Amino acid sequence: MADKLIDLRVFADDAGRMNLSLADVHGSALIVSQFTLFADMSRGRRPSLLGAGDPKRAEALYEVFVRSFRQRGIETSTGSFGAVMKVSIENDGPVTLVLSSDDWPTRV
Numbered sequence: 115m116a117d118k119l120i121d122l123r124v125f126a127d128d129a130g131r132m133n134l135s136l137a138d139v140h141g142s143a144l145i146v147s148q149f150t151l152f153a154d155m156s157r158g159r160r161p162s163l164l165g166a167g168d169p170k171r172a173e174a175l176y177e178v179f180v181r182s183f184r185q186r187g188i189e190t191s192t193g194s195f196g197a198v199m200k201v202s203i204e205n206d207g208p209v210t211l212v213l214s215s216d217d218w219p220t221r222v
Contacts, residue, residue, distance in 0.1 A: 115215055116182035124209070132209075136188060143183050146193035146201055147176050169196065 120136050127133040136143065153161035166172075173195045183190040193199045 115213065116179050117186070119213065120183065120186050120188060122211075122213075124211070137186065142189035142191070144191045144193075144201070145176075145180050145183065146199060147172070147195045 123135050123138075124132050125134040125136070125139045125141070153163055154165055155161050176195055180190055180192055193201070
């Protein structure tokens with residue numbers, strides 16, 4: 115997944131087309147763990163975290179992911195795993211992508 119993300123062509127080239135990767139533009143990454151992405155909200159009004167993975171395994175996977183970026187030469191900053199953090203971002207463009215190694219049914 116790290117290699118896929120690093121090589122994903124989502125940055126504009128000289129013609130304005132999404133044709134360049136993070137590696138191509140010599141970009142940097144901020145990698146922050148976010149366990150709430152695994153919350154099941156299919157029923158009721160309270161997110162279920164029953165499907166969340168083991169925190170120790172999750173932290174190990176997080177560290178492998180971060181190390182993969184650094185090994186590829188991507189300047190990488192991180193949050194603190196499991197900590198409460200406030201992160202501000204500035205989105206540049208109308209595109210949002212969802213990446214998953216699992217099957218992801220299309221929902222409209």
